[in-house]
Amino acid sequence: MTEPTEATVQPAGALDRHFELSARGTTVRTEVLAGVTTFLTMAYIILVNPSILGAAGMNVAAVAAATCLAAGFASILMGMTANVPLALAPGMGLNAYFAFTVVQGMGVPWPVALGCVFISGIAFLLLTFAGIRQLIIAAIPRHLFAAVAGGIGLFIGFIGLKNAGVVVSNPATSVALGDLHAPGAALALFGLVVIAVLAAWKVRGAILIGIVATTIAGAALGLVPFKPQPYDLTAISQTAFKLDLAGVFGLSGSHGLGLLEILFVFLFVDLFDNIGTLVGVTRRAGLIDAQGRVPRLNRILFADSIATIAGSLAGTSTVTSYVESAAGVQAGGRTGLTAVVTGVLFLAAMFIAPYAQLVPLAATAPALILVGALMMAPLIDIEWDDPEIAIPAFLTVAMIPLTFSIANGLAFGITAHALLKLLRGKIGATDWLLLLLAGLFVARFAWLSAG
Template sequence: MLQRIFKLAEHGTDVRTEVVAGLTTFLTMSYIIFVNPEILGGTGMDRGAVFTATCLAAAFGSLIMAFVANYPVGMAPGMGLNAFFAFTVVGAMGYGWQQALGAVFISGCIFVVLSATGIRRWLIAGIPRSLRCSIAAGIGLFLAIIALGNAGIVVADPVTKVALGNLHSAPALFAMGGFFVIAVLDALKVRGAILIGILFSTLGSILLGYTPFHGVFSKPPSLAPTLFQLDIPGALHHGFFHVVLVFVLVEVFDATGTLMGLTHRAQLSQGPHKARLGRALFADSAAILAGSVLGTSSTTAYIESAAGVEAGGRTGLTALVIALLFLAALVLSPLAAAVPSYATAPALLYVAGLMLRELVDVHWDDHTEAVPAALTALVMPFSYSIANGLAFGFISYVVLKLFTGRAREVHGAAWVVAALFLVRYVLFTGT
């Protein structure tokens, strides 16, 4: 049956290889079941419900990827987008988490339309490579400042804005220990290094009495506090114009770039396999809608799926295994509740460091490419907003190209995105 559904022989693989690949990918991305409740819980959302929503959204998205696209790609709520949801939309802008979920749902609807009509491909083709790279790096820097703050390593200062915190404090020590565990294990190619680092810091915190522990297994927490709690009418308020825009743009770049990179590595981007990319794009957009209804931020394809591809995963059976493991993880809610923010901080910081490598591909010798890229990456953490970083990058890119006589190099999509952000700053300055 598995052979018939997933065409294993056609892809040069077998059940054992696919199962191992699925387990490998799950171990590398399962940190999200600990990190996501911590981040979204800061908005007032019930952490237990977010934990359940995270597992279900990841399982649902991975199942769609398995049976619709037959790709070895795991899905889960995305890093960066959850930070934008919690720290910018709810934290800095002051909107309720229900409205933020409404904005995720609307962005998912737009995403489906963009994927179905081919506009998504047009957008991707029109965004310069330098900006695409700097967006990933900027989100990485944004995650880094959040991580360092959660660990108490960086603190606010009235004179210098930021300063070094107390490195002798328990949160800082646990965070630094977890970070080095992750970094060393990952350098040694140990699967699940990020998850092991989180568990290392959590276990140390529990054993030394800094964190209460109530067991490992239990019945999954109720989904009721977040299920169908999205406020779509509230998200249609004019202040959400650029919030939805940012969700859509980041979802487009992140998910599409991840899928294209993974399919190329798995040799699924050529010949008869190439047509399935469209179905994969639809799968991740449908998963966004499901996640917003369940009660979590945007669900997307995970770059950690590369670990499973390296282990031989070539079909949707890999994604099916990932989905089943996320469902099995539902009974781990007491363990997830015991994970403090300074234990997930090392994971955020390490992921941030990996995302910075994207800056290598920026054309630094061309100022009309380098300056917008630098602004994009720098404004995100310093303004505590992914939206502002995107806006500064696109607007500066268009302006520099226009006034240096190189306007013809600007794709229509870049003009459109820059104009939308400009309208936002001119008309909605208070939002």
């Protein structure tokens, strides 16, 4: 009698029943590895978010704790209620808008800015209850879903190459090849080779093994700087529940219109970044059904809304789904258990936040590059010989990495799709929301250009 392999052993008990492990062809071990992989590719936010929000005058140690708490709570909530391998944390871009535009540029105190985040979360919740967010997702054509997944792949790969120092900014050409002899770039290329070879040999946990191996190699060569800052978990009391709702509605004068702008940006960018990430990651995980629908969509959107509300209460900017979740999916994550593991690790990181520096960007960059490459697969589903499909799809794929925004990619794709459909006389009565979205995108771009 042969010994059963891991692939033939069916997970049993409460975990299997709740997360549907057997039904999705996965195991507890695979999900745990995927959760650890997602955490390692997202762990940079523990350091980056406090440094950005610190520019708004917020206590850095408090924001570090709030970041871990918000990411941990949101990821566990998503995993437990929606059962998808989607992890959440304070969003990049929105935190910069919070600190540099709202607080520094508009002169809005950070407690008031947190109040705006809270209100945007409530608005998200109401839009979800009303079914509007679900209608928006249903209005997006299926080929743009594939384009979003591919665009996110390029986006992730570009972030990885940038973090590795392989691609650098250049005033003449925007980007250029970096110094491959630099320690960080060389270490990242070493990690890329390790992960790629392991993946080619179909080794389970290839990404996680590569990240750990690269970190160890960097430490051995003295390339992992480690200067932990003084840290006390009780510091979170300096930002938790400090939001000023009265101050939000008390904004007057130039801030009156500014309040509408703040809420609009928090709502708009998070909405479409979240939709793009959701579609790309769930498609890569094979969770979208034959009709192109995302299962348990309501639960996913409710979890996302509650995450932003909870994040503002903890003392951080908008919490949203993370594109780095794709790394965990590539490592085999197929259920919410992946997100739960990621969330637990974020909660544990509250006690050791400074030690997150032990995993350098050069170690996680190769994982992002490989995941980016593998996320190109959905592009084969696009009919590239049909201009009506190919042009919106191309704009979506190109604009996501080139503008560093999933929302912008979706905006260009949806607008182009609606315009071509309108000019070809194919618009029907059921396309009202598509036209409305396109009109809002055009108005947004016109407003941003005028500003």
